[in-house]
Amino acid sequence: MNELIxxxxxxTVTGLTQGAIYALVALGYTLVYGVLRLxxxxxxxxxxxxxxxxxxxxxxxxxxxxxxxxxxGGALGLIALAIVVAAILCGIFAMLVEVTAxxxxxxxxxPPLAFLITAIGASFVLSEGMAAFTNRRQFGVPAxxxxxxxxxxxxxxxxxxxxxxxxxxxxxxxALDWFVQRTKxxxxxxxxxxxxxxxxxxxxxxxxxxxxxxxxxxxxxxVAAVLSDMKAASTRFNVGFLIGLKAFAAAVLxxxxxxxxxxxxxxxxxxxxxxxxxxxxxxxxDFIGFLVLILLLMFRPTGLLGESLGRARA
Amino acid sequence: xxxxxxxxxxxxxxxxARFDRLPKASKIGLIVVFIVFxxxxxxxxxxEYLGLPLGEYIPLYTTRNDMATVLFQxxxxxxxxxxxxxxVGYAGLLDLGFFGFFAVGAYTVAxxxxxxxxxxxxxxxxxxxxxxxxxxxxxxxxxxxAGVILGWPVLRLRxxxxxxxxxxxxxMIRIVAQQNDWIFNGxxxxxxxxxxxxxxxxxxxxxxxxxKPYYWxxxxxxxxxxxxxxxxxxxxxxxxxxxxxxxxxxxxLMGVPTYKFKIWAxxxxxxxxxxxxxxxxxxxxxxxxxxxRLEQSILVLAAVLLGGAxxxxxxxxxxxxxxxxxxxxxxxxxxxGLPENVRIAGEPYDISATNLRYLFFGIILIVVMIFRPQxxxxxxxRAAEIKDREKEAMVGA
Amino acid sequence: xxxxxxxxxLLYGRIQALHGITVHVNEGEIVALIGANGAGKTTxxxxxxxxxxxxxxxxxxxxxxxxxxxxxLRVIQGICQSPEGRGVFPGMTVRENLExxxxxxxxxxxxxxxxxxxxxxxxxxxxxxxxxxxTLSGGEQQMLAVGRALMSxxxxxxxDEPSMGLAPMLIQQIFEIITEINQRDGTTILLVEQNAQQAxxxxxxxxxxxxxxxxxxxxxxxxxxDPAVKDAYLGVA
Numbered sequence: 001m002n003e004l005i006x007x008x009x010x011x012t013v014t015g016l017t018q019g020a021i022y023a024l025v026a027l028g029y030t031l032v033y034g035v036l037r038l039x040x041x042x043x044x045x046x047x048x049x050x051x052x053x054x055x056x057x058x059x060x061x062x063x064x065x066x067x068x069x070x071x072x073g074g075a076l077g078l079i080a081l082a083i084v085v086a087a088i089l090c091g092i093f094a095m096l097v098e099v100t101a102x103x104x105x106x107x108x109x110x111p112p113l114a115f116l117i118t119a120i121g122a123s124f125v126l127s128e129g130m131a132a133f134t135n136r137r138q139f140g141v142p143a144x145x146x147x148x149x150x151x152x153x154x155x156x157x158x159x160x161x162x163x164x165x166x167x168x169x170x171x172x173x174x175a176l177d178w179f180v181q182r183t184k185x186x187x188x189x190x191x192x193x194x195x196x197x198x199x200x201x202x203x204x205x206x207x208x209x210x211x212x213x214x215x216x217x218x219x220x221x222x223v224a225a226v227l228s229d230m231k232a233a234s235t236r237f238n239v240g241f242l243i244g245l246k247a248f249a250a251a252v253l254x255x256x257x258x259x260x261x262x263x264x265x266x267x268x269x270x271x272x273x274x275x276x277x278x279x280x281x282x283x284x285x286d287f288i289g290f291l292v293l294i295l296l297l298m299f300r301p302t303g304l305l306g307e308s309l310g311r312a313r314a
Numbered sequence: 315x316x317x318x319x320x321x322x323x324x325x326x327x328x329x330x331a332r333f334d335r336l337p338k339a340s341k342i343g344l345i346v347v348f349i350v351f352x353x354x355x356x357x358x359x360x361x362e363y364l365g366l367p368l369g370e371y372i373p374l375y376t377t378r379n380d381m382a383t384v385l386f387q388x389x390x391x392x393x394x395x396x397x398x399x400x401x402v403g404y405a406g407l408l409d410l411g412f413f414g415f416f417a418v419g420a421y422t423v424a425x426x427x428x429x430x431x432x433x434x435x436x437x438x439x440x441x442x443x444x445x446x447x448x449x450x451x452x453x454x455x456x457x458x459x460a461g462v463i464l465g466w467p468v469l470r471l472r473x474x475x476x477x478x479x480x481x482x483x484x485x486m487i488r489i490v491a492q493q494n495d496w497i498f499n500g501x502x503x504x505x506x507x508x509x510x511x512x513x514x515x516x517x518x519x520x521x522x523x524x525x526k527p528y529y530w531x532x533x534x535x536x537x538x539x540x541x542x543x544x545x546x547x548x549x550x551x552x553x554x555x556x557x558x559x560x561x562x563x564x565x566x567l568m569g570v571p572t573y574k575f576k577i578w579a580x581x582x583x584x585x586x587x588x589x590x591x592x593x594x595x596x597x598x599x600x601x602x603x604x605x606x607r608l609e610q611s612i613l614v615l616a617a618v619l620l621g622g623a624x625x626x627x628x629x630x631x632x633x634x635x636x637x638x639x640x641x642x643x644x645x646x647x648x649x650x651g652l653p654e655n656v657r658i659a660g661e662p663y664d665i666s667a668t669n670l671r672y673l674f675f676g677i678i679l680i681v682v683m684i685f686r687p688q689x690x691x692x693x694x695x696r697a698a699e700i701k702d703r704e705k706e707a708m709v710g711a
Numbered sequence: 712x713x714x715x716x717x718x719x720x721l722l723y724g725r726i727q728a729l730h731g732i733t734v735h736v737n738e739g740e741i742v743a744l745i746g747a748n749g750a751g752k753t754t755x756x757x758x759x760x761x762x763x764x765x766x767x768x769x770x771x772x773x774x775x776x777x778x779x780x781x782x783x784l785r786v787i788q789g790i791c792q793s794p795e796g797r798g799v800f801p802g803m804t805v806r807e808n809l810e811x812x813x814x815x816x817x818x819x820x821x822x823x824x825x826x827x828x829x830x831x832x833x834x835x836x837x838x839x840x841x842x843x844x845x846t847l848s849g850g851e852q853q854m855l856a857v858g859r860a861l862m863s864x865x866x867x868x869x870x871d872e873p874s875m876g877l878a879p880m881l882i883q884q885i886f887e888i889i890t891e892i893n894q895r896d897g898t899t900i901l902l903v904e905q906n907a908q909q910a911x912x913x914x915x916x917x918x919x920x921x922x923x924x925x926x927x928x929x930x931x932x933x934x935x936x937d938p939a940v941k942d943a944y945l946g947v948a
Contacts, residue, residue, distance in 0.1 A: 041612075104684045105684060109704050110700070117615075117679055121675075121678075124673065124675060125676035125680070128673035132664065132669055135663060187803070187810060194800045194803070195801075198798035201792045202811045202812060204814055206783070241608070245485070248478060249482065252474075252475060256474065283489070284489065294468070298468075298470075301471055702725060703724075
């Protein structure tokens with residue numbers, strides 16, 4: 001308990017950082033679920049591909065795990081570039097998953113459980129494909145941002161990485177919220193999520209909206225992948241699994257299908273894990289997340305904010 | 315393509331119709347022959363008897379891994395699939411953490427029967443290790459209980475929420491097992507788990523390191539379980555499960571105590587899962603925390619749905635395929651004489667079928683589901699429903 | 712002819728819901744489909760809008776064969792349906808719902824004007840403009856669904872049970888609006904109704920459906936005075 005009280009500021013900041021990454025990945029789960037009522041198991045592997053996208057981008061500029069740190073300006077530029085590359089890569093792979101694994105089943109009006117199996121299949125293909133491509137090796141992430149605290153207020157210290165992570169995540173979430181709430185395409189997404197048949201009667205091309213949703217989810221996962229790379233300092237073909245699981249839990253925690261819920265759920269999960277591991281030991285970090293989830297679902301069976309993709313009241 | 319498919323379908327229907335028309339005695343005879351065939355599967359002599367050239371590639375035999383071991387693995391996966399089929403296939407509850415019950419069964423046997431278990435070495439709760447056969451019913455009972463304890467709060471949740479909670483449950487069991495200073499001894503694990511009892515004529519134990527007797531044991535258990543489940547499904551309980559799966563609200567209105575029957579399904583499935591775990595622990599002789607990865611829960615679910623949810627035969631077929639196909643794929647490189655490695659830009663890449671087998675397996679899963687969304691061997695009624703759904707697809711959707 | 716439905720059949724699973732329906736709608740008409748529950752009226756409508764695939768037959772619209780065309784592309788062709796059970800997007804505001812109606816339109820400049828026009832037709836919607844669709848009353852949702860369909864400036868407006876679940880006064884009102892849309896804007900309307908009295912008195916022509924087949928057709932007035940129709944659907948002996 002003492003650890004929690006003494007370390008509260010540090011735990012809060014690291015929790016927010018971790019939570020921001022969960023939240024970005026959770027958005028992909030929640031978007032797809034909102035529109036298709038489908039748990040996209042392959043999303044975690046799309047994220048994994050993004051972590052490699054970033055590493056490849058940096059190595060193209062001659063940066064590997066042993067390179068010296070670039071200047072701050074250079075680092076920010078490299079991060080921005082990696083984000084663009086990883087986001088595009090993830091977006092493409094997310095759309096590939098939709099086109100190859102889900103669309104053919106929709107065309108045949110297959111039962112929901114069949115989608116679960118193709119999702120598992122797609123997940124195997126992506127992770128095992130990457131495993132073969134990278135010889136199952138672990139790859140170190142080049143050092144980018146300086147590690148000493150950027151500023152501190154009392155015992156509240158924030159490192160450049162934490163600040164970047166939280167800032168980028170907030171930026172992405174605000175942009176997504178604007179896109180879904182304010183643009184015509186966003187309206188199309190909400191329309192399909194709320195009533196797919198009526199949306200078609202309004203002239204919405206359902207397949208195009210679904211493709212768009214996968215693209216957006218992929219973009220978010222790509223951004224998260226770069227941030228996660230810098231935090232974890234290494235990546236491997238199976239890195240998506242645990243983060244995907246947590247992010248999915250975060251999406252459910254907030255109320256799956258609800259964008260703001262996914263953001264809230266991710267951040268709460270990140271915080272709960274950090275506070276919890278201070279009390280019960282870091283071994284139980286993953287345990288706590290699920291315990292919180294199960295307890296919450298028992299009292300609020302549809303998550304914190306309830307299910308709804310961009311409902312007007314949210 | 316279509317022609318081949320129709321011809322295959324006609325052939326299949328022809329066979330099953332002819333089987334249905336047989337007198338009862340012949341039916342039983344055929345089933346007995348089939349069971350004998352299953353018992354003969356792991357013997358290499360059996361393939362020689364069939365006239366298959368040994369030493370070269372044999373289409374059925376897994377050359378890169380001992381056939382008996384593979385069959386035993388298939389066996390306990392089939393058992394798992396049978397258990398999960400009750401939960402997913404009959405009661406329609408999406409359980410993503412089914413392997414957790416397998417872990418409960420395995421760990422119960424391990425902690426009770428191994429002399430290295432902390433129960434005896436540190437805590438002194440018991441005098442001496444138990445025999446495997448005594449620990450087995452405890453293992454089943456504890457997994458059943460775990461099913462009830464987990465089911466009691468979570469079965470009020472709807473489909474997808476149930477999925478994540480069960481997933482979390484399996485993960486929590488793994489995390490508890492991972493604690494080094496706790497009873498399960500983390501990744502150091504528990505060794506010297508007791509084997510099932512029995513001695514050969516020469517006094518050597520039947521159940522030692524050869525996988526064959528374990529395969530025969532698990533096969534026997536599967537056959538017994540099939541009879542048990544068949545009877546259960548045809549009883550009042552089975553009808554209640556189907557009613558819940560089809561329309562839970564309607565079932566409730568008809569006076570079916572849905573919650574009670576859901577817990578029943580959950581607990582039954584959990585018990586079978588634990589049974590499987592106990593059998594496995596008896597063979598493996600060693601458990602540790604990394605044995606129980608979440609991927610395995612997902613593989614069991616894939617088995618049930620690939621085979622065809624709601625059908626015992628489908629669950630068996632699926633359980634067999636998810637282990638056998640990846641194992642068989644290991645040797646596919648030998649068939650075509652492919653190299654194990656290639657060098658690209660100086661770096662060696664392992665392109666052996668062993669390394670790529672789950673990549674292929676993933677592709678197979680997708681392709682099978684696109685062409686047979688109802689699974690390979692579905693429940694007849696369900697298959698018909700799914701065919702009807704297909705016709706109702708939207709224009710050009 | 713604006714719409715030609717030629718001998719279509721449709722299956723729900725193994726149950727044949729339509730047994731060769733042939734219907735046509737001329738430009739500028741109001742055509743009604745009437746019949747009992749389960750006669751196939753709504754199913755016919757769904758086949759025309761493309762929500763359901765037909766098993767055989769042809770559908771032509773404005774000279775184009777749309778038999779195998781996706782529902783959303785039919786909207787671009789000029790068919791817009793206000794679905795049965797209203798189908799208002801519950802989580803969108805009235806404004807957003809109306810904007811959804813104009814989803815396929817390229818002439819963004821005129822949308823605001825059309826929205827004004829719809830709000831003039833249904834003043835209640837103006838009062839509820841920023842409210843979520845799901846919080847509206849049944850009658851208001853019905854108005855929203857019709858108004859939303861108008862927002863696409865359809866050549867053919869499909870109205871599925873516009874009077875369902877409405878109070879008698881509102882029924883009168885909604886049919887007056889339907890007539891007004893037809894007469895003032897020249898919008899062709901295909902109407903499915905349980906309320907045969909209202910539908911027949913407003914429609915130029917009508918078809919009577921029974922168990923998936925057409926059993927009678929004629930002008931609205933003819934059918935209104937047809938003894939068999941009177942007996943079966945108008946509740947007057």
